[in-house]
Amino acid sequence: MSKYEIKANLSEKQIESDVSGFFGWMSKGSPFRLLDIDEQLTGADKKFYDSGFAFFMQFKVSKGLEPASKVTPSTRSNRSSLESIREFRQKHGLDDDPTLYFGLRAMAKNASDYQHNILMEYANQQYSQAFYVAPLHLDKDDYYNCLFDSANRYRVHPYDYKRYKLYRRDWVSHVGNIPFLKEHISIVPHERVTTHNHHYSYSATGCDIGWHSPEVISEKPNRLSDVLRKEIDICLNENRLLNLNDLSDKLVKGYDQGDWQQNDKPLERIQGWARKIYEQHRIRMFLFLGNREISEHHREL
Numbered sequence: 418m419s420k421y422e423i424k425a426n427l428s429e430k431q432i433e434s435d436v437s438g439f440f441g442w443m444s445k446g447s448p449f450r451l452l453d454i455d456e457q458l459t460g461a462d463k464k465f466y467d468s469g470f471a472f473f474m475q476f477k478v479s480k481g482l483e484p485a486s487k488v489t490p491s492t493r494s495n496r497s498s499l500e501s502i503r504e505f506r507q508k509h510g511l512d513d514d515p516t517l518y519f520g521l522r523a524m525a526k527n528a529s530d531y532q533h534n535i536l537m538e539y540a541n542q543q544y545s546q547a548f549y550v551a552p553l554h555l556d557k558d559d560y561y562n563c564l565f566d567s568a569n570r571y572r573v574h575p576y577d578y579k580r581y582k583l584y585r586r587d588w589v590s591h592v593g594n595i596p597f598l599k600e601h602i603s604i605v606p607h608e609r610v611t612t613h614n615h616h617y618s619y620s621a622t623g624c625d626i627g628w629h630s631p632e633v634i635s636e637k638p639n640r641l642s643d644v645l646r647k648e649i650d651i652c653l654n655e656n657r658l659l660n661l662n663d664l665s666d667k668l669v670k671g672y673d674q675g676d677w678q679q680n681d682k683p684l685e686r687i688q689g690w691a692r693k694i695y696e697q698h699r700i701r702m703f704l705f706l707g708n709r710e711i712s713e714h715h716r717e718l
Contacts, residue, residue, distance in 0.1 A: 419497065419499075420483070420488050421482055421483040421487075421488040421490075421499070421500075421503060422480070422481065422482060422483075422499070423480070423481025423482065423483065423515055423555060424481070424555070425478055425479060425480050425481060425555040425556070426555070426556060426557050427478050427479075427552060427554070427555070427556075427557050427560060428478060429476050429477060429478055429699075431557070432476045432477075432478065432550070432551070432552055432560075433476040433701060435560075436474075436476065436550060436601070436641075437453050437701070437703075439597055439598075440453065440703060441453060441456060443595070448707065448708060448711050449649075449705065449706065449707045449711075450462075450466060450704075450705070450706045450707075451472075451703050451704070451705055451706075452466075452469075452703060452704040452705075452706050453701075453703055454688050454691040454692050454695060454701065454702050454703075455688075455692070458684070463682075463684065465708055466661075466684075466706035466707065466708060467660065467661060467707075467708055467709055468658040468659055468660055468661060468664075468706070468707050468708070468709045468712065469658060469659065469661055469664050469704045469705055469706045469707065470544060470545065470546075470648075470652045470657050470658055470659065470664075470704070470705045471539065471544060471545040471546075471664065471668060471687075471702055471703075471704055471705075472545070472546055472547070472548075472648070472702065472703045472704075472705060473536060473539040473540075473545060473546070473547035473548075473694075473700050473701070473702050474547070474548060474549070474550050474700070474701050474702075474703065475532065475536050475547075475548075475549050475550070475699065475700050475701075476549075476550050476551070476701070477519040477549050477550070477551040478519065478551065478552075479517040479518070479519060479551045479552055479553065479554070479555060479602070480517070480518055480519060480555070481515045481516065481517055481518075481555050482499060482502060482503055482513070482515060482516040482517075482518060482618075483503075483514075483515060483516075484503065484506070484507065484513040484514045484515070484516065485503040485504055485506075485507040485513070486507060486513075487514070488503075490503055490504050498614065498616070498629070499518075499616075501629065501631070502516065502518060502616060502618050502627070502629055503516065505618075505627060505629065505631045506618060506625070506627060509627075509633055511618075511620065511625040511627060511633070511636070512620035512621075512622065512624060512625045513620070515621060516618050516619075516620070517551075517553065517555070517602070517618065517619050517620065517621055518616050518617060518618040518619070519549070519551055519616065519617060520613070520614075520615070520616045521533045521610065521613040521614075521615050521616070522613060522699075523613040524613065525697075525698075528697070528698070531610055531613060532698050532699065532700065533606055533609075533610050533613070533615075534609050534610060535694075535698045535700060536548075536549070536606050536698075536700055537606040537607075537608075537609060540605050540606055540607075541605065543657060544657070544659055544664055544667045544668070545668070546605070546648050547605065547606065547700075548603045548604055548605045548606070548644060549602075549603065549604045549606070549617065550601050550602070550603055550641055551601060551602050552600060552601050552602075553600050553601060553602060553621055553622070553623055553640070554600065560600070563596060563597055563600040595642055598640065598641045598642035598645060599623075599640050599641070599642045600640075601623075601640060601641035601642075602619050602623045602626075602639060602640060602641070603639055603640060603641040603643070603644040603645075604617055604619075604626060604634070604639060605644075607628070607634065608628075615628070615629060615630065616628075616629045617629075617634075619639070622638070623638050623639055623640040623643075624636060624637065624638050624639070626639055649705065652705060652707075653707075653712055656712070658705070658707050658709065658712050660709075661683040661684055661687070662683045664683070664687065665683040665684075665686050665687050668687055668690060668691075669686060669687065669690045684704075687702075687704065
């Protein structure tokens with residue numbers, strides 16, 4: 418490891434498991450739900466949730482870099498591309514003490530396209546949004562402390578039904594204040610690639626996102642809490658929650674039906690298809706489920 422690299426000891430599977438579990442906890446017994454591809458609903462829940470919107474997430478481990486001002490970049494012709502990230506962030510005055518980053522995944526054996534491009538297919542659609550999710554921590558103990566903080570672990574909002582009824586529209590704003598979600602960067606892929614030799618870089622506060630080869634994507638906060646708050650608000654206020662039959666048709670259309678059958682219920686069909694996407698590309702889907710009557714009432718307030 419080079420002098421400017423900062424060791425990280427987290428894993429993608431650990432991050433994926435923790436975020437998935439947190440989504441399940443925070444939406445338990447609520448009028449809206451973030452449903453994992455492997456989670457099963459009760460019979461009553463299946464009758465209640467009749468519409469949805471899909472979120473696709475690729476979980477990444479953040480790695481760290483010391484600033485160029487602290488460790489002078491190499492001038493060798495065959496130097497690492499990570500040196501260019503450090504120089505780029507210094508040149509543009511981006512927060513870099515430290516710089517966090519992750520790289521794209523190489524194309525899998527027998528894959529038809531890069532994982533990045535597959536993820537991008539579901540970004541900025543009327544029925545789905547897609548983004549990378551990575552922690553703003555490098556150390557597993559620091560990460561676990563933000564997850565299990567005793568002061569915040571058992572908050573009742575934002576998905577508590579009574580609070581939703583009492584505050585009506587205000588509950589969405591609480592998503593942006595959930596401590597655990599604020600500890601992750603969230604980046605929507607913005608262009609297709611023909612190689613995996615690209616990186617995203619960002620600050621430890623979830624700001625100053627760079628794309629390499631070099632471009633400043635955003636200097637604003639792009640934490641998971643910020644993105645979810647924005648996307649959920651759009652879902653509810655712009656009527657993007659689709660009937661589950663329609664959502665199933667849009668998501669599954671064009672794919673070999675495989676183990677999920679046309680006569681399955683739409684929710685089971687979507688989940689079966691999403692498990693295949695996960696197996697092939699390690700992209701995990703969560704359904705933001707709701708009830709159309711409640712959603713329409715929300716917009717009227």
